[in-house]
């Protein structure tokens with residue numbers, strides 16, 4: 216084994232301006248309108264339907280009978296975790312050239328000498344039908360810790376996201392201190408899903424991030440953000456993929472006996488630049504996905 220062996224260099228285009236990079240570093244998020252073409256959004260919507268029907272081989276989900284309509288299949292889904300494990304279409308969008316170009320400009324722009332290298336470790340596909348809950352305040356690095364604060368979400372709007380249907384809300388600049396706020400159970404299951412809420416900060420500066428279909432929202436893993444319940448009659452579909460600097464080890468999903476200081480989750484996909492840890496190899500993805508639950512889903516199950 217050659218311990219110096221890096222992955223082949225992945226070239227990506229430069230898409231955003233230096234001022235946009237500066238905005239991201241200072242505010243912790245960046246909105247890039249109209250990045251996706253209409254046919255790409257349509258392909259992702261169609262794939263959402265395929266995934267909702269259980270249309271890909273998957274070890275922990277049965278496919279639905281053929282007489283289940285597309286709407287019936289979608290109506291049961293808040294969010295599918297790790298759809299890129301089973302869907303080649305989602306995997307293709309994890310590697311989308313324009314998105315990865317922007318990631319190669321933003322992900323660790325706060326670090327001197329960063330060379331623009333990026334890897335992906337997570338995807339989440341939200342359907343969020345009418346009346347489905349949002350997610351309370353949180354910082355993504357609580358769940359996916361990097362070693363250099365380089366976690367970044369690339370949030371692809373597959374529908375117009377509005378205050379009414381449960382868009383993102385962020386507190387600009389809340390990533391700056393690098394402080395991870397404590398979390399606790401919340402007592403608002405009608406508004407938010409079952410994930411805990413972060414607390415202990417001033418939320419008066421929160422702003423809604425209302426965007427049109429095809430827009431990308433990039434946000435840093437220390438940025439405080441949340442989304443509210445969908446109070447409209449339309450879906451709020453979003454594919455959000457998470458990435459970080461390839462030069463950071465990824466002490467996520469620790470196996471028994473692993474030490475956080477040397478742990479390195481390797482079920483990752485390099486998408487820009489080079490992976491200096493390529494010599495460790497890559498863990499193949501399991502053929503399974505996760506399904507997130509919320510009160511709307513448990514209420515439906517109780518009614519059935």
Ligand SMILES: O=C(O)CCC(=O)C(=O)O
Nearest residue numbers: 349350355368442453455
């Ligand atoms: O889009 C949402 O409703 C929440 C997304 C989110 O919080 C995240 O990706 O971390």
